[in-house]
Amino acid sequence: MKVHVEARGSAKIVSLSGSMTGGDERSWVDPVTKLIDESGAFVVLEMSEVNYISSAGLGDLVRLTALANTQGARLLLVNVSPFVKDVLATTRLDKFFEMHQTVDAALATAG
Numbered sequence: 277m278k279v280h281v282e283a284r285g286s287a288k289i290v291s292l293s294g295s296m297t298g299g300d301e302r303s304w305v306d307p308v309t310k311l312i313d314e315s316g317a318f319v320v321l322e323m324s325e326v327n328y329i330s331s332a333g334l335g336d337l338v339r340l341t342a343l344a345n346t347q348g349a350r351l352l353l354v355n356v357s358p359f360v361k362d363v364l365a366t367t368r369l370d371k372f373f374e375m376h377q378t379v380d381a382a383l384a385t386a387g
Contacts (some may be wrong), residue, residue: 277291277294277295277296277303277304277322277352278293278294278303278325279291279292279303279304279307279360281307281311283343284329284379284383285383285386286318286386287318287319287320287321287383288317288318288320289320289321289322289379290304290307290308290311290320290321290322291320291322291325292304292321292322292323292324292325292326293326294325294326294327294362295326295327295328295329295330295333295336296326296328296329296330296337297328297329297330297332297333297334297367298331298332298333298336299332300332302336304379305336305339305340308321308340308351309311309340309343309377311348312343312344312349313347313349314341314347314349315347315348316333316348317325317344317349317350318349318350318363319349319350319351319352320352320354320383321351321353322355322379323353323354323355323357323360324357325355325357326356327359328349328359328360329359329360329363329369334363334364334367334369338367338369338372338376339358340357340380341372341373349361350374351373351374352373352374352375352376352382352385353373353374353375353376354375354376354378354379354382355376355377355378355379356375363382363387365373380387382386
């Protein structure tokens with residue numbers, strides 16, 4: 277998994293590419309965890325280049341979202357690839373995550 281972090285104002289945009297299979301926590305989960313550890317953090321995961329997600333990868337996303345919720349932070353999924361979108365719909369997790377079509381649409385929800 278490749279990770280690129282960019283700041284846009286107070287928001288952090290995390291662009292991910294590759295497979296989200298779990299066990300790769302050092303490459304993307306740890307950096308995202310550090311970003312959402314700040315109270316009131318606003319983190320956007322740009323996922324257009326995530327071509328595969330396993331159940332362990334889903335677990336990582338759920339854990340990070342739950343952590344963000346308990347920290348008073350927001351974690352949003354943006355531009356989710358078709359495969360990942362199908363997996364989220366099949367598992368009904370598309371209702372659990374805050375998702376947007378574009379980074380700009382996600383940033384527009386920042387309060």
